[in-house]
Amino acid sequence: MAAALGDLGAALHEQGYKVREVDDFGEVPDLIRRIGKPYLTPLSDPGHNDFTRANAIWLVAESGGEPAFLGCARLEDLGQEPVSRYWRRSLKRAYRPEEGMEIITSARPEVDRAISGRLVYFGDLFASKKHQSSKSIFTLRSFISIGHLAAALKWDPDWIYCFVREQDLMRGAALRYCFSMHFPEPFSWIDPPAPRSNSEWLVALPRSELLPMVRRAVLAAKDRSVFRRSEVRS
Template sequence: MTIQFSGNAAPFIATSRDILVAQGIKLTIGSDFEEYKALVADERPMQKLGAPFDPDLHNLNKSNAFWLIGRNEEGELIHTQAARRIRLGGRPLSSYLLRQFRAFPPPLRGVDLARSRFRATPGTHRIAGTVAYHGEFWVAPERGKYRGVGLAPVLGRTGMLEMMQRWDPDWIYGFILNVVAFKGFGARIGYLHLEPSALKWVVDGRDAPIDTFLAYNSREDLEYLLDIPLQEAA
């Protein structure tokens, strides 16, 4: 199936380009995850590379994954995100994650994979077919410069559009820590569905487990989302 918009993607692309130019931000997309891993280690030391995008753990290439970064006018890294296709083997996401959820830990040290757990949410039973995982979303912490200025909708939708153009997925999904989800992060970057308590991670040295929301969109959600004038979202 080919993606269709009631209009087309051109207005979104033009408006997002104008917003990024006004902020002095240049985006780059690539598929060499050795390059991305080195970039993250060197320029994003406060958040380590997520396991789903570690080339030492997965065969990542231009056919099944990409990364997207943003730099400011000084060439400094101010944004990252990445996506990869997930092969469900004809199963729903719930069955896949029952066995594979430990492949999607948060980028924290000391995660106890043996004591952590996955709970199938209603959405995971519906998500099937061609599926993409969305992660690595980070924006430089200078609040008032890059955060809280309407960039998240632009960056989130840009990544989602790239997934649609590459793979035309039936669904995209990701995981958002509670502390971030409660601040409205999922809604800001463009997720129409959020389901709580999907993953619960036990971390050494923490009294309570870290809880996680499942965030997801269907193809129809993405078509609707990208047809909304970006000025309304940003």
């Protein structure tokens, strides 16, 4: 894993990006503003969570001193608790803590059976407007792969997961974000709070698939690096 982390970091550095872990979570709101992200969800907001360096990672890739990509990973160690019960409780607290009613339906049985144990949630993944072009797809993939590796080295999770809108999934978001499995309709929002919607799919990466997925990202980064050097020589 450390070798893959080094390869991806070197590939991004060659393209002019510096990847760092945010030491002070108080810096996150300013990074959100500077990168042009229109919102920060309560699941990743340091103002809504008791984040520490032990249970959360905020990563940022900077280009020319400005944030280009960023995202948050948070540890969710469920033990034996079903993920559906955890989501009902945590999402209600995140989005409608003042209301007594349920916010989501129970998760599909297939999801409850599959996703369990020590989880890592990826949230608020974002690329600045300047870095949202098709040319940045492989760069973003490298950055997210670094996030997967950082989470794996720190927490050794059973699963890493996030929620992706169907329209983004149709554009290849699962592969771009290095997730090997996806589940439609993991649960239903009873009244979706913005910006959430019932078009979201659950995308997930089990421990057994992490290295194969990251290796593909490393090979793609190396191939592009060789291609760029060939262009320069010609």
